[in-house]
Amino acid sequence: MAVVVLSLAGLILLLFLVYPISRIILNSFLPTDAPFGWTSLTLEHFARFASSSLYRKALVHSLTVSLAASVLALLIGLPMAFFVARVKMPGKTVLLSLGTLPLVVPPFLGAYSWILLLGRNGILTNFVKQMLGVQLPSIYGVPGIILAFTLGYFPYVFLLAYGALSSADPSLEESAEIMGGSRWRITRTVTLPLVTPAIAAGMVIVFMQSLGSFGVPAVLGGEYYVLTTLIYFQIVGHFDLNAAGAIALVSVGFTAVSLYLLHHLTERRGYVTVTARTHAARQLDGRGVRALATAYCVVVLGVALIPQAIILMTSFAERWGTGALPTAFSLGNYRRVFTAAWGPMQNSLFLATVATLAAAVLGTLMAYVAVRKAVRGRWVLDLTITLPFIFPGIAVGVAILSGFSSGILVLSGTWLILAVAYVIRRIPYIFRSAGAALTQIDPAMEEASATCGASWLRTSTRITFPLMLPGVVAGACITFSTLLGELSTTIILYSARWKTMTVAIYEYLIADLLGPASALGTLLTVVVLASMLLANKLLGRTLGSLFRMV
Amino acid sequence: MTAALIVEKLCKEFGGGAERVAAVCDVSLEVQAGELFTLLGPSGCGKTTTLRLIAGLETASNGRIVFDGQDFTRLPPFRRNLGMVFQSYALYPHMRIFENVAYGLRARRAPEAEIRRRVTEVLELVGLSGLEQRRPGQLSGGQQQRIALARALVYGPRLLLLDEPLSNLDAKLRVYMREEIRKIQQRAGITTVYVTHDQEEALSISDRLAVMYQGQVVQVGTPAEVYESPATIGVADFLGRANFLDARVVDARGDRVRVRLPSGAGLEVGRGDSAWQPKADEAATLFVRPERVRLGREGNGGAVDLPCTVQRYTFLGGIVRYALDIGGGRPVLADAQRLLPGIHVGSSTRLRVDLGDFRAYPGAQRPWGESA
Numbered sequence: 049m050a051v052v053v054l055s056l057a058g059l060i061l062l063l064f065l066v067y068p069i070s071r072i073i074l075n076s077f078l079p080t081d082a083p084f085g086w087t088s089l090t091l092e093h094f095a096r097f098a099s100s101s102l103y104r105k106a107l108v109h110s111l112t113v114s115l116a117a118s119v120l121a122l123l124i125g126l127p128m129a130f131f132v133a134r135v136k137m138p139g140k141t142v143l144l145s146l147g148t149l150p151l152v153v154p155p156f157l158g159a160y161s162w163i164l165l166l167g168r169n170g171i172l173t174n175f176v177k178q179m180l181g182v183q184l185p186s187i188y189g190v191p192g193i194i195l196a197f198t199l200g201y202f203p204y205v206f207l208l209a210y211g212a213l214s215s216a217d218p219s220l221e222e223s224a225e226i227m228g229g230s231r232w233r234i235t236r237t238v239t240l241p242l243v244t245p246a247i248a249a250g251m252v253i254v255f256m257q258s259l260g261s262f263g264v265p266a267v268l269g270g271e272y273y274v275l276t277t278l279i280y281f282q283i284v285g286h287f288d289l290n291a292a293g294a295i296a297l298v299s300v301g302f303t304a305v306s307l308y309l310l311h312h313l314t315e316r317r318g319y320v321t322v323t324a325r326t327h328a329a330r331q332l333d334g335r336g337v338r339a340l341a342t343a344y345c346v347v348v349l350g351v352a353l354i355p356q357a358i359i360l361m362t363s364f365a366e367r368w369g370t371g372a373l374p375t376a377f378s379l380g381n382y383r384r385v386f387t388a389a390w391g392p393m394q395n396s397l398f399l400a401t402v403a404t405l406a407a408a409v410l411g412t413l414m415a416y417v418a419v420r421k422a423v424r425g426r427w428v429l430d431l432t433i434t435l436p437f438i439f440p441g442i443a444v445g446v447a448i449l450s451g452f453s454s455g456i457l458v459l460s461g462t463w464l465i466l467a468v469a470y471v472i473r474r475i476p477y478i479f480r481s482a483g484a485a486l487t488q489i490d491p492a493m494e495e496a497s498a499t500c501g502a503s504w505l506r507t508s509t510r511i512t513f514p515l516m517l518p519g520v521v522a523g524a525c526i527t528f529s530t531l532l533g534e535l536s537t538t539i540i541l542y543s544a545r546w547k548t549m550t551v552a553i554y555e556y557l558i559a560d561l562l563g564p565a566s567a568l569g570t571l572l573t574v575v576v577l578a579s580m581l582l583a584n585k586l587l588g589r590t591l592g593s594l595f596r597m598v
Numbered sequence: 599m600t601a602a603l604i605v606e607k608l609c610k611e612f613g614g615g616a617e618r619v620a621a622v623c624d625v626s627l628e629v630q631a632g633e634l635f636t637l638l639g640p641s642g643c644g645k646t647t648t649l650r651l652i653a654g655l656e657t658a659s660n661g662r663i664v665f666d667g668q669d670f671t672r673l674p675p676f677r678r679n680l681g682m683v684f685q686s687y688a689l690y691p692h693m694r695i696f697e698n699v700a701y702g703l704r705a706r707r708a709p710e711a712e713i714r715r716r717v718t719e720v721l722e723l724v725g726l727s728g729l730e731q732r733r734p735g736q737l738s739g740g741q742q743q744r745i746a747l748a749r750a751l752v753y754g755p756r757l758l759l760l761d762e763p764l765s766n767l768d769a770k771l772r773v774y775m776r777e778e779i780r781k782i783q784q785r786a787g788i789t790t791v792y793v794t795h796d797q798e799e800a801l802s803i804s805d806r807l808a809v810m811y812q813g814q815v816v817q818v819g820t821p822a823e824v825y826e827s828p829a830t831i832g833v834a835d836f837l838g839r840a841n842f843l844d845a846r847v848v849d850a851r852g853d854r855v856r857v858r859l860p861s862g863a864g865l866e867v868g869r870g871d872s873a874w875q876p877k878a879d880e881a882a883t884l885f886v887r888p889e890r891v892r893l894g895r896e897g898n899g900g901a902v903d904l905p906c907t908v909q910r911y912t913f914l915g916g917i918v919r920y921a922l923d924i925g926g927g928r929p930v931l932a933d934a935q936r937l938l939p940g941i942h943v944g945s946s947t948r949l950r951v952d953l954g955d956f957r958a959y960p961g962a963q964r965p966w967g968e969s970a
Contacts, residue, residue: 492688495655496746498675499682500702501753510701514692 054421054429057414061432064468068451069435072443075450076293080286093294106273107298113190113265113274114258117197118251124198125205126247128348131341132206133213136333144210146349147203149356152576154533154550155200156263157569158355160557162192163268165358171373192268197258199352204257205250212246213239218329245314252310256303260440262536263550267557275299276442276536283540289450296443303438356573363566381567389552389568396549397575399463400531403470408524410471411478412516416508418479419486420494437476441536444473449540461543469537474527478520485519486512525583529576601628602789603635603652603757608661610647621647623813625661629791630805634783636792638800639810640836640966646761648810649793653759654678665757676705680757681750681788685765687742689734695721695745696730702753720752723782740771747779751786758783758790764799772796776803797837801825809833811966827957830871834885834957835965839919841891841930843884844961850876855958857882860926865902870957881961890955891932893920893947901950906930908945913937922949 077089096103132143150158165172166187173184185191220242224234262276269277275295282292332338363381365374385393411433418429436444448469452459459465493515497507535550542551549572556565610622622644629635637645650656652663654675663670670678681702689698696717703713721727724744734742743763750758763779764772780803783790794800800807801821808818809829817829828834831842845857848864855876856866869876870885906922909929918937921929932949941947 490686490688492684492686493690495653495675496682496684496688496749497701497705498655499653499678499680499759500705500749501676501679502701502705503676506705511690515690 053413053417057410057417057429060410061429063457064448064451065432065435065472068447069439071450071455072293072296072447075290076297078290080288080290082290093291094298096291096294097298102273103278103295106275106278106295109190109272110259110274110276110299111302113193113197114255116194117201117258118254120194120198121202121205121254122247122251124348125202125250126209128345129206129209129213131345133210134329134332135337135341136331137338137342137345143345143349144207146353147206148580149203149577150200150352151203152529152533152580153356153573154263154535154569155196155261156267156535156550156557157359157533157553157565157572158200159192159196159264159267160562160565161355161358161362162187162196164362164562165354166192188268188270189272193265193272193274196264196268197254197261199355200264201254201257202348202352204253205247208246208250208253209243212243214329216242216329221329248310248313252306255306256438256440259299259302260442260536262442262539263554266554276440279442279446280539283446283449289446289453292446293450296440296446299440300438300443303440307438359566359569359573361566362562363570365563365566381563382571385552385564385567385571388564389549392547392549392552393568393571395463395546396532396572399466399470399546399548400528400534403467403474403531404524404528406467407471407474407478407527408520411475411523412482412513412520414475415479415482415486416512416516419483420491420512433479434476436473439473441473441534442540444469445537445540448472448537460541461545463546465541466538466546466548469541470531470534473534473537474531477527478523481519481523481526482516485516488519489515522583525579529579532572532576532579600631602631602633602666603627603629603791604662604664605629605648605652606662606664608648608651608663609659610644610651610656611659620813622651625810625813625815627808627815627818629789631789632787633805634780634790634792634803636794636800636804636807637810638794638797638807638836641795643810644813645793645795645810647813649759649761649791652757652791653680653682678757679753679755680759681753681755682759683743683746683750683761683763685762687734687746687766689742689745689749691734693734694730695726695732695734695737698734698745699749699752701749706753708753716752717748720748723751723785724748725778739767740775743767743775744778747782751782751788756789758786758788760790760792762794763792764794765796772799779803801837809836811836827868828870828885831883831885831959831963832966834870834959835967839888839931839933840965841884841886841888842928842965843886843924843930844927845882845884845958847876847878847880847882847958849878855882857884857958859884859904861904861924863902863904865953865956867953867956867958870959871963874960876958876960883959883961883963885957885959886951886955888919888931888933889917890951891922891930892950893922893932893934893938893941894950901952902956903948903950906947906949908941908943908947910943911937922947924949 076093077091079088079090079092082088097107098104128147131137132140137143164170166184167173168186170187176182176184187195216239221234221238224238229237260276262280265272265274265277266280273281275298279292279295282288282295361374364377364379366376366378366380367374414429414433439447448465449460452465452468459468489512493511494507497511502510533550534548535554538548538551539554542548549568553565553568553572556562556568605625605627608622608625609620611618611620613619625644625648627635637648639645647656651658652670654670654673658671661671665678690701693701699717699720700713703716708716717730718727721730724747726741726744726748729737729741734745737745746763760779764775767775776799792800792803804821806818806820807824809816809824811832817824817833824833825837828837834840843859845859848856848858850856851866853869853872854866855869856864858864867884876882904924906924909921909923911918911920917933917935920932920934920941922932923929930949
C-alpha cells in the first residue's frame with residue numbers, strides 16, 4: 049500500500065512539479081523562441097540584468113521594497129507581539145484575530161485603497177492640501193508598495209513572535225531575574241535571543257511574500273517595474289517564456305538564499321525548541337505600560353485595517369460628490385457584479401474547491417507515507433514536495449505554462465492548468481499540516497488498534513485519518529482561502545473562459561471601476577473569512593494560530 | 599503445566615550496516631497458561647522490544663514465537679488475537695468509552711447485541727459501569743488505565759500484554775492498581791506478559807519473572823527465587839537494596855564456597871552464580887540484603903558475627919537504615935524496624951547475618967549501574 053501511494057505520489061510530483069520546473073530551468077538558458085539544443089544554451093536572459101536598465105532596476109526595486117518591508121514589519125510587528133504577549137490588556141483574542149485579518153484579505157485589494165486615500169486625488173491628499181497647503185509625496189512606486197507590503201504582511205512577524213513569546217518557558221527569565229539581571233538586561237540577553245528564530249522566520253516570510261507578490265506592484269507600481277511585473281510583461285507583452293523563466297529563477301534564487309540564511313541562523317546557534325511551559329509568563333500591568341500597549345495596538349491595527357474599511361465603504365458607494373466621502377449608498381455595485389462577474393465567481397469557487405480537495409487528499413496520503421512508513425528515499429519526497437514553497441506564485445505560473453503549453457501534455461486554456469498549478473502551489477501546506485498532525489498522534493493509538501484485531505485498512509480509516517482530520521481541515525481551510533485570493537499564478541495561466549474573481553477585480557481596478565472592484569473584493573473577503581472561521585470553529589483554535597504553521 | 603507461550607532464541611536488531619544495534623539478543627522464554635509473567639529490567643534492557651515482538655508490532659530478526667502451538671513469528675498483530683495495554687493507554691480521543699471498549703469487537707464484526715453485552719460485562723469487571731458515554735479526557739488516570747484494560751480484554755483474547763501500564767499513575771494509585779490488575783487477571787484466567795522497570799511492582803504482581811539486561815535474559819524465576827538468590831550481582835542490586843562485601847575464595851565444595859573476609863573471618867556460603875567455578879585465592883563478592891543484617895550485642899549461633907561502628911543512620915518511616923563500618927571497604931547497610939535504643943552515630947556494636955542469607959559471586963562482577 050505504501051509503495052502504491054509512494055509511486056502514485058512520485059508520478060504526480062514528477063509530472064506536475066519536477067517536469068515543469070525542469071522545463072523552466074532549461075528554458076531560461078535557451079534563446080527566445082528557440083527549440084531545445086545543447087549547443088544553443090545561452091546566458092543571454094541572465095545577461096540582461098547587467099545590460100538592460102529595465103532589468104537592473106526591476107531587480108533593485110524588488111530587493112529594496114522586499115527588504116524594507118521585512119524591516120518595517122519587524123519594527124511594527126515585534127513591539128505589538130511583545131505587548132499582546134506580555135502586557136495585561138483586555139480583548140487579546142480580538143487583537144489576535146484582527147491582527148490576522150490583513151493576511152486573509154488579498155493584499156492587492158488593500159493596495160488600491162491606498163490610492164483612494166493617498167493618490168493624486170486621494171481623500172487624505174486633498175484633505176492635507178486643503179488644511180495645510182502641503183502636497184503629499186506620490187503614493188505610486190516605492191513608498192506605496194512598501195506601505196502596502198508592510199501593513200499587509202507585518203502580521204507574520206507579529207504572530208510568529210507572539211507565539212514564541214507566549215510559549216517560551218518563563219522560568220528562564222525568572223532565573224535571570226533572581227540572579228540579579230535588570231529588566232532591560234533580561235530582555236536583551238534572554239528574551240530576545242529566545243524569540244530570534246521566530247522573528248527571523250517571520251521576516252523571511254515577509255521578504256518572500258513581498259518578492260513574489262504580483263498584485264501590489266501591478267496596482268501601485270505605475271511605470272515602476274519589479275521582478276514579478278517584469279515577468280508578467282515578458283509573458284503578456286512578448287510571450288517570451290524563456291526570458292520570463294530566467295527572471296523567475298533569479299527571484300527563486302533570492303528566496304532560496306533568504307531561506308538558507310534563516311536555516312543557518314537557527315541551526316548555528318543551536319536553539320532549543322520551545323519546551324512545554326510550566327506556568328504562564330508574568331504580565332506587566334503598570335498603568336503607563338498598559339496605556340502605551342493598548343494605544344500602540346489600536347493605532348497599528350487601525351491603520352492596517354484602513355484598506356478593508358475603505359473597500360467595504362466603497363463597495364456600497366453609489367455616488368461620490370466633491371467631498372471625501374460618498375454622498376449616497378446602495379447595493380448597486382453588488383447587483384452589478386452578480387451579473388457581470390457571476391462567471392468568475394463560479395470559476396473561483398470551483399477551482400479553489402477542486403484544488404483544495406485534491407491537495408488535501410494527495411498531501412495527506414503523502415504525509416502519511418512520509419511520516420509513518422519507513423520507506424527508503426522518503427527525504428526525496430519531502431524535499432520535492434516543499435519545492436513550490438520557495439517558488440513565488442508567478443514563477444509557479446511560468447513553470448506550469450512552460451510545461452503544459454506545448455510538449456507531452458497541453459493544458460493551456462483549460463481549467464485543469466489552473467487547478468494543477470493551485471494544487472502544486474498549496475500541497476506543501478497540506479503536507480506540512482497533515483504531517484504535523486500525524487507526528488502528534490501517539491503511534492500506540494495505531495498499534496492498539498492492530499492488537500485489537502483491526503486490519504491496516506480499518507486502523508487507517510477509523511483511527512489514523514480521523515485523528516489527523518483537524519490538522520488536515522485547518523490546512524485545507526487556509527489553502528481554500530488563499531486560493532480564492534490567488535492572483536500571481538492565475539494572472540499567468542487564466543484564459544477568457546476561466547477567469548477568476550481576483551482577475552476580475554484586477555481588471556476592474558485597471559479600468560478604474562472602483563465600485564464593482566470593491567464589491568467583488570468584499571464578497572471575496574467574506575467567503576475567505578467564513579472559511580477561516582469555520583476552521584477556527586472546527587479546531588477550537590484562534591485565527592492567529594492557524595497561520596503560525598505557515 | 600504446559601507452556602502456552604514459547605519464545606525461542608529471539609533476536610531483534612535495529613538500524614542497518616555499521617549502526618546496527620541488537621535490542622534483543624537470544625531471548626528464550628516459556629510462559630505457562632494462565633500465568634502472569636513479568637519482564638523486568640532497567641530502561642533499554644530490551645523488555646519492551648520483547649513484548650512488542652510478541653505482539654507483532656516489531657518483526658523479529660531471528661528466532662521464533664509460538665503461542666498455543668501456533669507460530670506467531672510472521673503473523674501480523676491483528677491476526678494474533680491478543681490484548682495489549684499501552685503505557686500511554688492509547689485511548690481514542692475521538693470515541694466515547696463505549697466505542698473505545700467495543701473497538702476490538704467491531705473489528706471482529708461481532709453482532710450488535712453481543713457487543714452491548716460484552717462491553718457491559720467487561721466494564722463491570724473493571725468496576726467502571728456507567729461511564730459508557732464519557733470521553734477518555736473526562737476520566738482520571740486510574741480510570742483510563744482500567745478502560746485500556748477493558749478494551750484489551752473485551753473480545754476474550756488468549757494472551758494479554760501489558761507495557762508499563764502503571765508508570766503514569768501516582769505512587770498510591772500504582773499500588774492499588776497493580777492489585778486490581780492482578781485480581782482481574784486471575785478472574786479472567788488469562789496468560790499475561792507484563793513489562794515493568796519497577797522491581798517492587800514486578801515482585802508483587804508476578805507468578806514468575808525474567809530479569810533482562812542489555813538485550814538478554816539474565817535470570818528467570820519466581821519473585822522469591824530471584825530476590826533471594828539473584829543469579830548475578832547485577833540482578834541482586836537491581837532487585838532491591840544490597841550489601842556487597844569483598845572476599846577471597848578459600849575453596850569450593852559442591853554448590854557452596856568457602857571465602858575469607860579481609861578481617862580474616864572465614865565462612866562457607868551458597869554460590870549465587872551457578873556457572874561460576876571458584877578457584878582458590880580468587881577475588882569474590884559476598885551479597886546480603888540489608889534487612890537480613892541484624893544489629894545488637896546479644897547473639898545466637900550459626901551466624902556471622904562482626905564488630906562494627908555506626909557511621910550514620912537514615913530514618914525512612916517503616917524502617918531505619920544503619921550504615922556500619924566493619925573496618926575498611928564499603929559500609930554495610932542494616933535495616934532495623936525501628937530506631938535501636940542505645941545505638942547512635944559512633945556507637946560500637948556487632949552485626950550478625952545468618953550464613954544462609956549470604957551468596958557468593960565472582961569478584962569481577964559489578965552492579966549494572968557501575969559497569970561500562
